[in-house]
Amino acid sequence: QSLAAESFVVSALFSPQLDRGCALHTAARGGLSSVSSQDVPAERPRAIFHTSESDPAKHTEQHEGRLYNIPLEEVKAVFPHGLPHRFQQQIQTFNEARVMVRKPALELLAYLKGSNFAHPAVRYVIYGERGTGKTMTLCHVVHYCSRQGWLVVHIPDAHLWVKNCKELFQSSYNRDRLDQPLQASIWLKNFKTSNEHFLEEIKTQKKYMWGKRESTEEGRPLREVVEQGLARVRSASDAVGVVLRELKLQSHCGSFRLLVAVDGVNALWGQTTLRKEDKSPVSPEELTLVHNLRKMVMNDWNGGAIVTTLSQTGSLFKPSSAYTPQELLGKEGFDALDPFVPIPVPNYSPKEFESCYGYYLERKWLQHEKAHTEDGKAELQFLSGSNPRQLDRLAGPL
């Protein structure tokens, strides 16, 4: 009887799809139909390409190509920064945040679940061509780690730290280096929003002097360091350095797991467009923030993982066709990151394309009458080349 009920529900789910004229690709249909019968019984997801499993820990190959929902409060808590701009606009228009579960993310989650935290931190580099979903994969992993209770150090775009900086001050800690108060204070504010409860538990292990009169004693919670950085913007970069150092030293104790998520890691080893007051170019190691971040990305600590993304879009002095780690990181960066696990992110497979197209139709994003037809769908697939960003850009005006 249950089988009959399931097949009835499956056919009920299929018929609106068929009526709308978007006949599924035969392989995709085979894959999705065999899968949906397991997903359907208890609750009823809205359509085949949605899944009601909103905990990334439980995502398996079964959920591949489907979209899962992140509640909006969680989005504000976990991602104060880090989501791509177009995705943020989409969240606002559709009133929900739906992320597609894709193979590279599942691969990364499997590695993280099976990793041994007594060994040094493993580095994962997500790479791929422009607009294939590297940042979204990173966000999926960050969501998983924050659900599992890890401490997440998420740098949304390292390129923002090496270009367009209005204020550069000479660092008081080290004469040769340069401080960036604005970028550091923005990052500290977002870090505070995402990791409130951890900042109380972790205590400093050394006394830190901020200038002549202010200091933070040993054994004070990290929250005070962060607030010091926010209050005195001049010492914000040093506060960032202190926070990163403390986290690195204490991660091996085992009280918390540390995830370092850096988007656009190739910025740390390239060139900058910043200049000192005597118009001489600044190299990345002369910036405090970059210097401290480089130390964080080294694999000499244990008790966590480092997940990074390469990005050509914001990069400086790199050709637009470059996407491999060798090209984007350069010799210096590649040697620094050397034993890493590369994770390529391809364009949409036919199943993923179907799922994305179906989602846009369901949310009424594709309004053009011809977009509902087979011809329109074939045209969208051809013009975008199954590239997620191109599909999003094309579907905008339609």
Added chain:
Amino acid sequence: RIMPVRWSRYNPSYLEPEVKKESYQKPLEELTEEEREQMELKAVRPIKAAPLTLSSSVFSDPMISKFTNMMMKSGNKVLARSLMSQTLEAIKRKQLEKYHKAPENEKETIECNPYIIFHQALKNCQPIIGLSNITKGGKTYQVPVPLTDNRKRFLAMKWLITECRENKRRRTMMPEKLSQELLLAFNNEGPVIKKKHVLHKMAEANRAYAHFRWW
């Protein structure tokens, strides 16, 4: 760079190219007599080169292309087209946000399709009657005159574009302002509709000179 291949003067024997896929997919039996003759003619006569702006895409719209051409400055079609697509997206976003916040009974009244809004707004902005300058006995009079369809469409598009270019704040982007104006025109409000009404009133006021027109 794309070099134009279409000449400006063709021998009258050249026929226009047919771009729509549907016309080639009809089986032979469904064609009427005229269409069969047309097909046989096409087999013997030469065909003009298709213009660059003609596309066989199912999403192409001649009104939108005309509007994009009018918005274009110094041949920068890439910029004009991107502005147009951003405008359509902005209209869609605004309407979708309104749609999702509205209560159930009002949801059907909200139009979310940017193309329908664009076409309706242009139709609402088209004047019915225009004025033309006619000199008689040394003085120029503003005479009310009927307008052709092309002229009406051109005036509506021209008014919209000049309105958006001149009366926007310095920091507003063109797509934002255009989407605002199109939504107002869709609801028969806004400065462009006012301009159309002013023109109608002037034509009504100058009714006495209507007999000066000789065509």
